[in-house]
Amino acid sequence: MDFSFLPKYWAYFNYGVMVTIMISVCVVFFGTIIGILVALAKRSNIKILEWLVSLYVWIFRGTPMVVQIMIAFTWMQFSGLPTISFGVLDIDLTRVVPGIIIISLNSGAYISEIVRAGIEAVPKGQMEAAYSLGIKPINTMRYVILPQAIKNILPALGNEFITIIKDSSLLQTIGVMELWNGAQSVATATYIPVEPLLFAAFYYLMVTSAMSGLLKLLEGRMSNGGKA
Template identity: 40%
Template sequence: MDYILNLGQRYYDAFFADARYTAYLEGIKNTLIISLFAVLLGVLLGVLVAVVKYVAKGSKNPVIRFLDKVCKLYVTVIRATPVYLQIFIIANLIFTARNMEIYAAITCFGINSGAYVSEIIRAGIESIDRGQFEAGQSLGLSQGTIMKSIILPQAIKNILPALGNEFITLIKETAVAGAIAVTDVTKAAQYIGSRTWDVLPPLFIAAGIYLIIVLGLTKLLGMFERRLAASDHH
């Protein structure tokens, strides 16, 4: 009984005492803000890279071939280096002013996500019959119009579940944002643990928060996929 009471007191101190729950709320807000804007940036970069790599196939245009090499270098470097290192480089190279940490985190995770999203989108584009691209060309449509109006809408629909999973993965990866003093969920837990001198309860609370967020998003993603599948049958 004493053990249960002591355990309850530890978690009370880690969450309710001195309104410490506000630190978790601040962490949740920052985690979601970083994840949302980073995935938007990642999708933008991913689309650009995927389109360049698709158009570059068989192209003899020197500009497109150069852009293709740049895109391949970007994807290779980002996927071959840890995000923990990338966030320090971006924070110290670009966002050196004070109170710019959250922008550094968004930029870092957006650039990192873009490399992975580009491969997802490229696979989605390649799943579309190339004959549709050639049909568009035979109608006199430009490459940009064909990609924007014919290829990408179909590709995006095919890869939406994968993009949703990328967003969920990104939420968990933001746990390293605390390395540059961003108060995300993990950083909030570490801060509270340093105040209570009892590190485990805040960490378990943070784990529970991530679990709730991820399970909630997974549920929403599943509902969206079922609705998307239902619309395909009509």
């Protein structure tokens, strides 16, 4: 094994993992909002709205994400979005924005099913009791049902977050310099084909393991709070 490239090219991996985490955080934020809204829309009595969100879920769950990313990038590559800087990060929005949009929409389609299942797992008596106390349906969902559903869906949401971290590597197809693209650049520059990719895989493993530990800690705190 030849890891002699690390002292010179360490910054490539650090830069890539920062971009990966930034994209993942944005996707989790927007994807969760989309998922909750879609799940609530599916529970509405508005037929056209139910049909539209079902069509959205069907399309994004039934087509490859890499195809979705390429279509969005093709549509937006002439949008004239600038490159912005955050410290050491230079973010080409023409490439990053379509990636975040598509992964968020894709993730939202899966999260909507997670949220729907979590809501349905809450006993129906909770909703009936809230209605009997005169609480409006929107407040019942916000203050009674969703807080209980969060405990049910948190493990699945955690798994979705870890999946997003790994799926962000698909953005290398449109030239986003995330972790996997950085590793490939190092492999090309050093003529060392395997070790940079192995190190990137190790980096992914460390990030996802850290996230798994944080999520288990959060689940434990919520579980203790629920028992109290």
